[in-house]
Amino acid sequence: MTSKVDSKEVGLVAGLNLFHFFLGTRDLHYGLWQDDLEVCIQNLPEAQKRYSDFLLSHIPAGVKRVLDVGCGAGGVATELLARGYEVEGVSPSPLLSEAAREQAGPAFKIHQGRFEDVSFADDEKFDLVMFSESFQYITLDTVLRDAALRLKPGGYLLICDFFKTNEKGRSVIGGGHPIDKFRAVLQASELEVLEDKDITALTAPNLDIVDQMGRELILPTFKLIGYAFGSNHPWLAKLIRWKYDRKFKKMHRKYLSGERNAQSFARFKVYRLLLLRMPEQ
Template sequence: MSDNAPSADRSTNDRALRFYRDVLGLERLHYGMWLPDDELTMDSLKAAQKRYEDFLIDSIPEGARRVLDVGCGTGELCMNLKARGYEVEGLSPDINQKKVFAEKVEAPFHFTRFEDSQLEGGYDVIIMSESCQYIPIDRVFEVAAKSLKPGGYLMVCDYFVLDQNAGELSKSGHDYDAFLKGVVDSPFEIETRRDVTPDIRKTLEIADDWAEKILLGADILTEKFRNRNPFLWKLAQRFFGKKYEKAIAQRVLLDADKFSAVKKYEFFLFKLG
């Protein structure tokens, strides 16, 4: 099992994981796949996430057995894969995910960034569920090609940036054209693909709802303080101003229409030639 001790900042930042698990009660770290008539509830979100995982597993070509889940999060997909009879291994550079995975899944775990990994290889399928965007494009294909059996498959499900000039929205995700060029320059061919953007929009809508409520709650809770202590409030604003402004600027990330205009969430199954 590889253990390349990733850098401390990546390995100790567990805020996102704690927020998902402890605040929202979510075990999965991806957007999920909603049905058109789903209501915006926590139960629907959980069902959408399970539906997405089932879709990934159902898309594994027949005859495949050994699966590597790259950026395996808290190990939910690995647990599902094991339950469906696959031989599975997880990989993540996050120390907190390593701990959670060890508690939940009886399977090998590689504590490393994929691009630095020294895997023994021989996998039938490598899955990157919302983790591809963290790995340099050329290294995605180079390391996957080395780690797969001849004729093996690389599955990528992630969002990509269509418009590089859309501010906050352009900041995360690989450039779509650069990614497709990476495929052409690689030994992989596209076997199947599906635009998943419409299926994830309700995750943005429900998150935007929550953001609205959190901001309203903060406004109500600070109202008395603001009225009684205008000077202290001004001081606090100056102190927290940048963080608050950043949070407001990032609200655009939850705008489903803008997301669809700037980004594309796509499923790809690549076959190693």
């Protein structure tokens, strides 16, 4: 029996193809919008490069072997390899792994599967385990323990991702572990916090781009298709509208209502970079 394809994976690959075709970027993370960079889709590749540079600038001296968990299409791994690190990846998505090998080169070793499930030899240890916008996808109760198992004594964990704030109300933007729960799990671990930076203000503008795409590209395109289809096949269009009315309304609220923007992101999410360290033993 073939297993079901995860819709999040399909979304990531569709986004990858779209942005690669139009903008030449293969990164699957947010951009870092520093003050001098105008927030517009054309500047997304530069903002994403700044994110990668910012992330990699937090790798401590002496680190050689890196495990890139949730390596996406291999953008960060390629940067790491170019800087002389030995890198292995973890990826549950065969489609993204293929793209990662294409980008990072056939020598890039990928452990295929979810981080929760992949097995490593007991003595396979890394100087640093990295989660670049992949932390939110991995089971919170076990992720720090599993990452620590892959680290040499004194090794590091680098997490760059967003979390849910305690803000009341319903957010149309999904994703992120609850920050309080993460803090509790972190406190219960033996990891020492070396850096803990809030980059919400620099990452929130990505949502303004998503909002603009929804309003100026996706909504008019759907309206056009709906208009053409409705004129040519009025009964079928009525039937589809009736059958999928609730789904369409939900999608509209989630993606096209204008609520998916920087302001809402900054209210419901907090984007942090954390550098953690295992004790020397």
